Amino acid sequence: MGRQMFRRNARAHRSNSTPGHGLDNGRTSTGARSGVMKSSLKSASDAFLYFHAPCFDGIASAVVASDFLENSQRWTIKRFCAVDYGARAAWLSSQLHEPCAVVDFIYHPQALFWADHHSTTFLTQQARLDFANRADFKSVIYDGAFGSCARLLSQAVKERFAYCNPRFAELVDWAEKIDAARYTTVTEAVLGDAPALRIRASLGFRREPEYFEQLVRALKRQTLADVARLPDVEESAKQVQSRVRAGLKRFEKGAWLADDGIVLFDVNGQDAVVSRYAPYYFYPNARYSAGIVRSELGAKITAMRNPWREFPSVALGAIFEQFGGGGHERVGSLLLPPRQMSEARLVLDRIVEAVRSQDAMPEPAGKIA
Numbered sequence: 546m547g548r549q550m551f552r553r554n555a556r557a558h559r560s561n562s563t564p565g566h567g568l569d570n571g572r573t574s575t576g577a578r579s580g581v582m583k584s585s586l587k588s589a590s591d592a593f594l595y596f597h598a599p600c601f602d603g604i605a606s607a608v609v610a611s612d613f614l615e616n617s618q619r620w621t622i623k624r625f626c627a628v629d630y631g632a633r634a635a636w637l638s639s640q641l642h643e644p645c646a647v648v649d650f651i652y653h654p655q656a657l658f659w660a661d662h663h664s665t666t667f668l669t670q671q672a673r674l675d676f677a678n679r680a681d682f683k684s685v686i687y688d689g690a691f692g693s694c695a696r697l698l699s700q701a702v703k704e705r706f707a708y709c710n711p712r713f714a715e716l717v718d719w720a721e722k723i724d725a726a727r728y729t730t731v732t733e734a735v736l737g738d739a740p741a742l743r744i745r746a747s748l749g750f751r752r753e754p755e756y757f758e759q760l761v762r763a764l765k766r767q768t769l770a771d772v773a774r775l776p777d778v779e780e781s782a783k784q785v786q787s788r789v790r791a792g793l794k795r796f797e798k799g800a801w802l803a804d805d806g807i808v809l810f811d812v813n814g815q816d817a818v819v820s821r822y823a824p825y826y827f828y829p830n831a832r833y834s835a836g837i838v839r840s841e842l843g844a845k846i847t848a849m850r851n852p853w854r855e856f857p858s859v860a861l862g863a864i865f866e867q868f869g870g871g872g873h874e875r876v877g878s879l880l881l882p883p884r885q886m887s888e889a890r891l892v893l894d895r896i897v898e899a900v901r902s903q904d905a906m907p908e909p910a911g912k913i914a
Contacts, residue, residue: 586657586684589644591623597649598627598757599748605695605720606648607761609713617708627757630871637668649694652676660686662694664862665871692725715769726852734822740773747781749818785818792817802828810836825851835897837889843882844889850875859903868892
């Protein structure tokens with residue numbers, strides 16, 4: 546996260562904040578300030594918009610939300626702030642810049658405008674109650690049944706505010722396809738070259754918050770095809786596409802199929818991109834995948850239900866929430882920092898056990914080899 550994405554209380558910063566994160570951890574947002582947040586949505590100036598990144602749906606949601614807020618509610622947005630789940634632990638105790646909106650990310654009572662579709666969005670019961678107390682306000686939007694936040698936003702502002710901008714229909718369609726894993730084939734998911742997929746691919750190479758903000762601003766003005774041709778995007782996508790092919794080779798060597806139809810893997814992702822769809826590229830009939838991708842950032846543990854098969858799914862996001870991660874019903878992830886990388890196999894083993902215990906189609910299987 547950028548240095549200035551969160552306001553700092555000087556005394557709290559000296560005593561409580563985590564160095565380098567710009568979080569005011571000495572102030573609790575939930576409850577005490579929520580009454581202020583229920584004020585009019587209209588005419589917020591110098592606003593901040595927080596959005597999930599690196600995530601195509603998060604970026605698309607920022608485009609849709611900012612277009613609505615600026616053109617319908619007369620907001621002026623000063624800055625787009627990318628946030629990821631590394632901020633999860635301190636999120637509710639952080640003081641966001643005001644006025645602000647938050648999209649495709651964890652509920653925060655300070656947001657004048659908020660929208661999300663993740664089942665793990667309410668970190669505490671108090672946060673859930675705060676949202677419930679605001680449920681009659683049109684400016685807080687939640688529906689876990691949606692495949693993408695961009696689709697949820699697009700539909701909600703049309704129904705609640707009679708606002709619609711058809712120019713972003715293609716962007717919203719691709720956000721839904723990508724975030725809900727509604728690809729036509731696994732080859733499209735892993736090696737697809739459509740403009741939206743090239744933009745998505747670039748997120749695997751460029752991780753600077755400034756790049757995510759650049760994409761939001763570009764997509765507000767230009768088509769997906771135009772943005773995909775921007776030099777930064779084009780070069781980054783090429784780098785990632787090359788690394789995806791390298792990642793497929795590593796995945797093939799580091800993955801195996803368990804007897805109960807779960808693809809398990811432990812792969813070195815350094816200087817490669819290991820697609821979350823790689824399990825189904827090699828094992829198209831598998832039911833679930835769960836594994837570890839290791840890099841200098843730590844150990845990323847992911848699990849996913851095969852999106853090309855139909856069967857009742859275990860709530861993967863809820864399982865990962867128990868380990869400090871999150872996700873949707875059909876996908877979950879968490880990142881262990883480098884100092885905890887040695888614990889990755891144990892954590893994965895516990896996650897797989899939880900999946901197996903909740904699976905509607907259980908078959909005998911041992912622990913991870």
